[in-house]
Amino acid sequence: MGSSDEVRWLDLAEPRTSPYATNATVDGLITSLDRQRVVLHFAGGPLDRNAMASSMGDVAEAYGGAGAHSLFVLQSGGLRETxxxxxxxxxxxxxxxxxxxxxxxxxxxxxxxxxxxxxxxxxxxxxxxxxxxxxxxxxxxxxxxxxxxxxxxxxxxxxxxxxxxxxxxxxxxxxxxxxxxxxxxxxxxxxxxxxxxxxxxxxxxxxxxxxxxxxxxxxxxxxxxxxxxxxxxxxxxxxxxxxxxxxxxxxxxxxxxxxxxxxHLGAALWSGMKNEAATAFRSDEGSPAGVGRYFLDRFIEAVAVPERKDVTVVGHGSGTPLMNAFLAAFDARRGSADSPLPADFRIRNVVALAPMCTFPELASTLRRRNTAFEHFRLFALTDEAEKADHLVPVAYPRSLLYFVSGVLERDANGMSAAVPLSGMARWYDSGQVVGGPEAEEVRAVADAEPSAFVRSPGAECGARSHAQFRADPALLANLQLMISG
Incomplete structure (x- = not known):
């Protein structure tokens, strides 16, 4: 991997010694994104930093091969590990x-x-x-x-x-x-x-x-x-x-x-991760901006240049709530009176890889198309592959997304409830009606744009597990085409 394809990351949950150290870190990362094409990849970071850098290496190399500099924005938590x-x-x-x-x-x-x-x-x-x-x-x-x-x-x-x-x-x-x-x-x-x-x-x-x-x-x-x-x-x-x-x-x-x-099996951890994601890029009245908001402001300044940066945003798995929050904050900031962005600036691509978010959360993001971004694609495992990607061999014969949906999610009132996730292919099957009006809204988009909703394994992505999304040759080639096209 060349130096231009190195794995750069910003961990929004990593403790810092002072706001100045945080700002300096963000400034250095933003400065390093000096190519015309830029990729922000949101992920739920593992606890082991060496493992993270290794697992993201193929993805970073693919982004570099498309002529882009990439930054992995992480929300540590180690959900799968826990x-x-x-x-x-x-x-x-x-x-x-x-x-x-x-x-x-x-x-x-x-x-x-x-x-x-x-x-x-x-x-x-x-x-x-x-x-x-x-x-x-x-x-x-x-x-x-x-x-x-x-x-x-x-x-x-x-x-x-x-x-x-x-x-x-x-x-x-x-x-x-x-x-x-x-x-x-x-x-x-x-x-x-x-x-x-x-x-x-x-x-x-x-x-x-x-x-x-x-x-x-x-x-x-x-x-x-x-x-x-x-x-x-x-x-x-x-x-x-x-x-x-x-x-x-x-x-x-x-x-x-x-x-x-x-x-302790993860419900509190998952709720905490989602709550932190929802507020990561906000700047409350009368309080200093956190690292997420500072990053958003500096990123907007960096892309609001005369030659216009070409931006792709990717959200993978448990990093999808963080991606959704970024897009919401970006859209609000883009439309504000003091925004440095041109009125017609849009993120070009938004890609969701097995998104670990509910249908209301994804529907809210899709409504930002044509204001915050232009193109959208979602990659999900087929239900057969989802069932075969066992979180705990034998004892729990379903995937992490199945477990989050069936155990960790909460309903609109904050109560424990089985909640369909938008990254599970089963909810897009013909005749499916579960999930409420927001699920119908997302399914209508999928029905109208079938090429934007990709099931794997298939011709465009060969991944048979969630881990394989980080290294599947067909998917990486697909991402390169989207970024460079």
Missing amino acids: LTRNLPHVLREAVFEIVLKRVLLCVLGKAAERSVPGARGRSRSGNLPVPSPHRVAVELNSMEKDGVEPYASLTPPTGMSRLTDAESQWLARTLSQDQQLRSLGRSASATDSELLMSLTRAETPGATEGRHSSRTGLEVATGLLVRKVVNAARAVIERFRTGTHHGLYPTAVEEILREFCLT
Whole structure:
């Protein structure tokens, strides 16, 4: 790699000793972008700087080959690293497996007798036709033995109904007599199980005091555990009803993690990253500009030159919220009365690589076309490739985007909810209606401009995993063509 293609980066979260040191760093980076073509590449930076420089080397070389100088704008957080470090420990706990089996039994019972081989009959009192525990164990054992996803071929019946109060009460009564759950309730306060420790944290002070009176404490802990199992099952059923499920087994895993509030697995980190991205380029009234705002102002000054810089902006994965925030701030600054930019200045290309953002967030960016930028392209893995890019081999057989969508995202009210992500190809399938009006808005753009929405692997991109987006020859050639064309 030549010196002109070196990996330059600005980490917006990296602590600095003073504002002056920050400004000096930004000034040096802006000065180094001295070619007519410039690429800003937004990414969620890994914790290891050497690994980051190595992983971005092919991309920087491709940008240089297109005659551009590039700058990688990072928001450190190590989301994937955090998840891959912590998730296996939880998902492979014997405690988690016990809870998972009960959630699966509840959901399978609701999925209707004809859909579940071996289901028992039901009565008028809310009994569900649950399969035998042995059948569920066989399915889970096949996953451990052969790596086969449990119930991968199960299709929920059309018109699946909600879990009724009578069914919930029957499940609660049945589960409260489950000896394995009662055993877990007994050990909730003396365990290193992440799942059971989360149960203990959820108890009220009164319940905690009562727990030490033996039987009363056992009933309280078991009752909490049973309630969470039923709540997780209800959430899985509702996702089957609304079409936001990720398959029975992955959805059950996701909803157990949600119900037991295992936020250390990434929810707090992801929410923090998104909040930081949303404010990264703002300058609040009466307060000094942060490094992001200073960078935006200096970048605008650098491109507002008579020869006009030709700018491409790329957002990859968890860096996409940061890209969206930059484009919003750029658009607002471009339209301000004191902007140094010519009125008709536009960023030429915006490229989203497996964007880890919601449909409302992407729709907001697409509305800036013709004011902030001219051309847009999105690259996403096919759903088959997305499912095969396992975040945790065997234990969670889906990709990072699936996990963020199913566990870490929040709804418009800030509550935990399964939220479709715009970087997942499944939401662009013909006839798809999930995601609300903003998803329809984005899908309308995709339908009108099919060449702007690329699925991989294919002729224009051969990546079969999210990591391969950084080195796929077809994609890099595509990016070079966009930048130099």
